Amino acid sequence: MTDSNSPQGPEDFTQAATKSVANSSATNAPGWERAALEKLAFAALNEQKSSRRWKTFTRLAWLAFFVFIAWALMHRGSAGTDKSTAHTAVVDIKGEISSGGETSADAVVEALRSAFDDDGSKAVVLLCNSPGGSPVQAGIMNDEIYRLKAKYKKPVYAVVEESCASAAYYTVVAADKIFVDKASIVGSIGVLMDGFGFTGLMDKLGIERRLLTAGENKGFLDPFSPQTDRQRAYAQVMLDQIHQQFIDVVKKGRGERLHETPETFSGLFWTGQQAIDLGLADQLGSLDYVAREVVKAEDIVDYTQRANVAERLAKKFGAAVGEGAVRALEAIPALH
Structure with a gap:
């Protein structure tokens, strides 16, 4: 019908x-x-x-x-507040520290500059919950924190939530004071380079690795090729040098507050209370506590740079277009 x-x-x-x-x-x-x-x-x-x-x-x-x-x-913005209003500025140091991520040097430094430049911000708090990541990104952020402190004459505090380890501690050790929870994880002052070696398995399976290089050491990190003592020693020198840079940054940031022991720079990590005893942190305290009792500005403004809805849509759209292009190329008959 x-x-x-x-x-x-x-x-x-x-x-x-x-x-x-x-x-x-x-x-x-x-x-x-x-x-x-x-x-x-x-x-x-x-x-x-x-x-x-x-x-x-x-x-x-x-x-x-x-x-x-x-x-x-x-129209992407980080904080919308009246510059005449006194507040505590917050910048997140969360997740893995890596180039191109939300906790990259570019993103964090941009947020820090906005936070320091705002006349209403009385202090900047680094809110940390990170297992670490790139020492290069951490070094850039650490240097910028010192530069901005000297330029704007504003204090910087770090507040640790669950963890502040490795490159995350490298970053926040530039703060004037570090506040932790008693159960926070702090430390891991060390450097590592990890990988796998499959040469023994390949021998058992009768697989031959055919790797062509120009330069005798070009493929020394290849997991399917044996590693010589000379190559291992060379990599260790690099790790020791970066580790010493990390140690120097910690000593500069903590100064006389640091109670150095043979384990301090061994790569171990400690609870928040232990970190205070070792001089790696200053006292217990949360973000609200620091804003209220230390900065004396209870209003908290988050300056962290985050991808908004449009950026996430754009990334997904770009990924979909890229995937479509790859599929189109794969559909083209191969030439023989």
Whole structure:
């Protein structure tokens, strides 16, 4: 059953015109051929108009999508507060510290500069919950914290939540004071380079590794090639040098507060209470405590740079386009 009053689409117009042709031919009315051709032409025009409208709508929808993304990216902000209002500025140091991630030197330094530059911020708090990561990124952030402190004459405090280890501690040790929870994990002042070696397994399976290099040491980190004592010693020298840089940064940041022991720079980590006893941290305290009792500005403003909805959509869209391109290339027949 169909409703005679329901709207008709392009296909309905075509069918109606066809029926009209049949009816006209049956009655043999004068000029029926002309009327039938006109109805068929109008039906075709209506179908073309409908198709054009749909294409126009699709294009406008895509245009609106990209305009929204562009607008959101241009209006991305970290903190919206009156500069005359006293507050405690917060910048997160969370997750893995790596280039290109949310806790990269670029993202954190941008947030730090905004926090220091705001006249209303009375102090900057580094809110840390990170297992570490890149010593290069940590070194950049550590240097920038010292530079901004000297330029703006504002104190910097670190507040540790669950963990502040390795490169994360490398970063926040530039703070004037480090506050921890008694159960926080702090430390891991060391450097590592990890990997796997499969040469023994390959020998058992009868697999031959065919690696061509220009330079005798070019492939010395290849997991399928044996590692010589000379190469191992060379890598150890590099690790020791980076480790010494880490040690120097900790000694500079903690100064006379550091109670150095043979285990301090061994790569071990400790609870928050132990870290206070060792001089790696100063006292127990949360973010609210520091804002209220130390900075004396209870209003907390987060300056952390985070990807907004538009950026996440853009990344997903870009990934989808890239995946489609890869599939298209894979579909091309290979040349033999």
